[in-house]
Amino acid sequence: MNIYKFNRILLIFFFLNNIQANFSSEDELSLISTGGNTDSKTFFLKSKNLVKWSVHEITLKGSYTYGESEKVRNLEKWDINLRYDLNVSKKNSLFLGETIEANRFSGFSRRYNSDMGTKHSFIESDTTKLFAEIGYRYTIENKSDNERTKVKESKGRAYLEGNKTLNSTVSSKLWIEWIPNFSNSDKYLMNIEPSISVTLNKVFSFKMAYLWNYDNQPEKDHTKQDYKYTTSLIANF
Template sequence: MKSVFIVLLSVLSLTSFAQFKSEDSASINIAGGNTDLKTYTLKSNNAYEVNKSIYKFNGAYHYGESDSVRSAENWSLGLRYDYAFLPLTGLYFGELIEADRFSGYDRRFNTDLGMTHFFYKSDSSSLLAEAGLRYTIQKQLDNSEDKKGFKGRLFVEATEVIQENIKGKFWVEYLPNFSESEDYLLNIEPSLIIALNKTLSMKTAYLWKYDNQPTVSKSKYDYNYTLSLIANF
């Protein structure tokens, strides 16, 4: 009985230092009449923090139709572990799975390892940088040989509280290819979040994705503008 009590006490002590956060968003765009357009975007970002560790699970799904014909569909699922060995510096390890047949690939498996560092962090603003190594296995739509190789990963994110209920965020991610120098990726997203109350927020964001050597698509870049309703828990 005593051992059971000790175990329960340990679990309660661990839980008291843990914190769970979830940010879920959904956006829908439907246009009719001369133009028949439908787009749906769902995102979920979750983090469980205990002591110096953070466990993250993120998912996103985007679907679009134009004149009742599917014109866009992509999704991603990611797991990541962060460990802060210093107050502003840490290590991260993650696995990200992506799918986007309209960009020319069936699946893309990414394994990440790197470091994070906050150059500045306060209640109203922050500046975060990440640098790491990524190993990618990309499965092609035509069942040809998988594309495999190492990439670098450089990521910078800045946040600023503009007003009490308005926050701005900007991030940029650069992925150089160590095997083929011309086959690099660049992702950029500025966003603005307006808090409606303690739980709900509105977010407007513009995601720009650049692929210097696209597989089959005609354009080297994709962009997605969203106006979303966010629920924070």
């Protein structure tokens, strides 16, 4: 799927619907800096913007991570995702999405993911939310060592997310993502992130999270596992 055509279709569809939309935004910032025996810095930015109207939803998400040690860059990755959801019933929806990501320290300069699938909500209450997604993904990947090398693969995607409000200020979240590879069965991916958030006021909250990424068949000289601990300040609008 061409991302530019996809964006154009979504924009036209949005403006043709003369219905008042609900907009929400969640922005996240994390900064880790150490000195003394080790001089290192890590920046993490993340944003999620959602527009809802009638039975339609458009989500635009993005994140950027940068790190350096002893003034030498050793981490840099980013991603941006555009997604459209059509709510066909109270518990079920269909979605289309396009993601562009880059992480040359993991062996690819660009990765383009085109997604389509369905979402089902199991629990939707004031204190508990649980839903799952299942779909198909087509990936085009440019390798870091050779921009001309393109790998095209067919994949699946299964996703499960649960949210629990523990009290008036504390909530927890867990999501699990499995990405099987139909073109190469050994090259599957797994991602898991548990987190806990503490509300400071109506706008700001603190979030502590652990993200684990697993690649069963990584690039040469790369490990199968990546992980990241973050303590972030979140602003909700």
